[in-house]
Amino acid sequence: MVAGYGASPESRRRNELRFGALAFLLGLTVFAVDTFTDIESAIAVLYVLVLMLAANALPRAGIVRVGAGCAVLAVLSFLLSHWHDMDVQSALRCGVSLAAILITTALLVRDHLSRALLVRANGALARSEKRYRSMFEQARFSLWEQDFSGVKDALDALRAAGVTDLAAHAQANPGWARGMASLIVTTNVNDATLELLGAADRAEVLGPLERFLPAEDPAMLDALLAIHEGRDRFEGRARLIAADGRVLTVLLGISLPDDGIGFDQVVVGVVDITQRERTQEALLAAQAELARAARAATLGALSASIAHELNQPLGAIVLNAQACLRWLRRDPPDIDTASKAVERMVRDSKRAGEIVQRTRGMLVKDANCDEIIDLPQLVEEAAQLLERELSAGGATLATDFADGVPPVRASRVGLQQVLINLIANGLHAMAETGAEKGAEKGAEMGAGTAQRELTVSVDSPDPAQVRVSVRDRGTGIAEEHRARLFDPFFTTRPDGMGMGLAICRSTVESCGGTLTARNHEEGGAVFEFTIPAAAPPPSPVPSPVPSPTAAPLPAAQED
Template sequence: MTTLAPGSGPALGRFNPGRRRWHRLLALLLGSAVFVVDTFTDVTGAIAVLYVVVLLIASDTLSRRGLILLAATCAGLAAAAFLAMHGLEPDVSAAVRFGISLAAIAITAALLLRDQASKRSLVAANAALARSEKRYRSIFEQAPVALWEQDYTELRAMLTTLRQQGVQDLAAHARAHPAFARDCIRRIRTVHANDATAELLRLSSSSEALGPLERFLPADDPALLAVLTAVAEGSSQFEGRGKLVAADGQVLTVLLGIAFPDDADEFGRVVVATVDVTQREQIQQTQLAAQAELARASRAATVGALSASIAHEINQPLGAVVMNAQTCLRWLGKDPPDVQAAVRAAERTVRDGRRAAEIVQRTRGQLVRDQRNDEAIDLRALIEETIALLETELSTHAATVVTQFAPSVPPIRADRVALQQVLINLMTNGLHAMADAGTARELTVSIDGPAGPAAPDAEVRVSIRDRGKGIPDDVQARLFEPFFTTKRGGMGMGLAICRSTIETYGGRLTARSHEQGGAVFEFALPADTAEES
């Protein structure tokens, strides 16, 4: 029997050199014994089939090439024994036994080669998996973003049970069971966190973040219900804004990104990314407060400037009106009355009254019309920009904006800043209207324009619908009156200024209650047909 070729390959790693030598020695002895019995005894059975055992014993110590060589050697030994015993003209039974032996050796060798290939693939896959896990761990640990691995197994099982019991509206269930949110938080456990998480939560090490999440997550955070809904509905991910409580008690505003696995068995390690935006939120709140204060001051200054200008210029014509009215009365008081003189005095009164109206209109034009910077405006882009400006306001009110734009909307011509202020006022009023409504806080902003090329008298209509309590009948008639307000601390100038601004550009602003609840504010502006052509 030939010497076995030394193998190399992943399978050999399972044996130490001493054990490998013993396996090869045993295979050598067994192969020799089979050859001796098959060649020098009168046993009539298919003794050569036992070479299969030799292949099995030596297979784990040989490479692919070595296994093929061993199989060929066994087949050669079987052939040599067959020729030695039966010559070139054997009987049929001996030839059949010889064929069975060769087939057994060939089949066994093929199966062992396939097994080796499978083992090599498995070892390569495991090595690739180990490298991938190492890369993942390296990225996880070194990422500047706070990353958590959390166990959602108990939470998912609880939500699944609730669904099976018929609970479909988690928000209603949470309102009916005040302890529900806290119970859910207790079922979420942190199993791993990186150093950025420890820094975010003001912890000395990431190991302090492990355990129940309730230490760091307030139960009244609106984002919690959204996360629970995403888990219950089988969503693949969640993105939103939430709150965390650091170890020093500071409440942090964070952006959340959660990737949920497709396999329910993998909810033991859900990756959660958090980005601290607390400082940005504080800056935005400061900016919004400054903008609101500036807007109030601007409105007050506008009213003051308008009043001062009108008072200064209208004093003379009003004095003339009074004087002519007194003259008219004096002529009528004569005996007999001088009707013609009284008529002339009354005509002068009318003339001076019209002059006063023209002064008011001109002053208003100086404050509103002449200072604007008109341009062609794409209302769709302007509304998207306005929604982005109100991001913090929307988050504070836990509200969303749904846009419904017509496929083709012609531009309009107006002052961008003034028109955006109208949109901000109307959308902010909608958010305030939904603050105590207890319904879905959703603003719907729609744009409707003419289909096809815009005619000279075409209009673009913008409507903003809230889900509040609507407009009471006793308020509807006075809604746009200056200084009329239903808000505590309000000036009552916002809607009046909005209507005045829209009318300045040749449009109109209306308000009504929606038949399905809430209020709808709608303004229409002339389409800029010159820009389209």
């Protein structure tokens, strides 16, 4: 270490005195040899050694003063030695010595400045590292330092091999993303991480990350995509397995190097939202139960209202039927009076039908089917509303939109509710048939994702219609249930009311469409509805411009 940088004050002072004394003695020796000896050489060049010794003990101003002093001594020695016999050679030797002294002084001053800047930069870096370590340790949220260099090398190797679509590569190679997790090594964590994972010490957490990740977590693939695409940050929701086996839901924030290097020290921030998710789930469950109770209460009130309103026309129909029978059984039958009774029966039957139709309109909220709707966009909106249910069920939603699908004229709220009901029914169908067990068993075989996939496709079989299909991967529709599938109050779920599909069909039919269900040849059920495409606005017909030479029609032809 250079004297004056990084040493204690006492040690620095001793070094300054030692180097200063050596420089002074060496300067006197050079002056004496150069002045009082007959050596025909540039002895004054040795003042460079004096400057180098002084540079270890003096600041920049001191170096400049020593350099000036050495130059003065060199000139003085030249004058004392060659005052009477001064020649060109001796003058040149003196000039060379002065040039060496000046150049050395300039270089030492520049070097001193560079060393000072370097020391200040190292000090700032050390202080920054100390602040970072302090924040890292004292943060009340989980922080991880991880080595991603193995992952970066593996991704670079894939890129060199011609792999550009990482998602397709992961789908074609089940377990690949899980294997990449074993290349991520945790090098340091803070105390909040130990508390989060329930670990006793850091040694229990450090090492490969794979043991803390569930087998099927899409966050790993998303993080790999972020690295592969060269992004400088990744944020997302993931799951972790704590040391005691608890499954935690967390928010991840990963700061990625934007220059392609530094992947050996990546900082990962983790925020535990498990309790918040549980609270949200409890709230949603309570809301669902409340909505179910409200529907049941509404249905009870509606049933009472229907019974009250239908009681009068049905009673009148019965009385008129009995009267008709009496008039027909007379001898001879009174056909005219019986006919009037039948007419009254028809009238009362129409009244009952109007009551039922009005009630049906209440069930579908009198959908106003005059909105122009882009069905692919509506499917995307419904998928966003069901994102939580899809995540909770471990399912994925795939969409297949044909090109050039025309818009439809319908009720946006009504069709959105139809889509939500059909997708939710598909999720329940896969859950009730043990799709999750099948997915866990098939994860080793790469079949888990396909068993939990819902597919929503939108196409136009002809220009006048748009078709929407929702396919699940459950066991399909039982043959004995197919005929009653859309009947009100029919359900195969113990907690269902059996009104969802009935209302869906009423909503679709109120907009001029049809809703059907069938089993897919590869397994699962397909619910499909068609809606008439919105008719394009009529093109304005240009008014005929009469010809200036055209004669008016005769009066007889105007008619």
